[in-house]
Amino acid sequence: MNKPNPLKLWLDRLLVANVFLVILAAMWFLGAVALETRQVHGPLSLFQRLWEPLFTPAIGLLMAAALISAGWGWWQRRGPLLNRDSKN
Incomplete structure (x- = not known):
């Protein structure tokens, strides 16, 4: 089993805390x-x-993380399609 990357673990915790901050701000x-x-x-x-100073950057970080995650997921799904096309 691979040991989790400390940077990814820190970033995941930051983003989870950010989501809760945005939810708390909305309430x-x-x-x-x-x-x-x-x-x-x-x-x-x-x-x-x-x-x-607080809520605008938190909302921006949340939106940026969502867009990056969506782009990364799209790129990963696209990879097998490109490999399949190049074999033909």
Whole structure:
């Protein structure tokens, strides 16, 4: 059995933590909007201050990881097709 690559293990953990951060941010936003309707301004104000430095990069990282994963999967599926075509 192969020993897992420490870089891949670290990257996987980072991406899992990032997914949970984005989910938590979405729940916080929904709660903050609900509280805003009741004239409680603090949670939405804090969310807005954290949007640029924390949540925007987290969402960008999540989207980039999804696109890279999809591209990598496509490339791996494409490989056997290219090998089969070159043998004929």
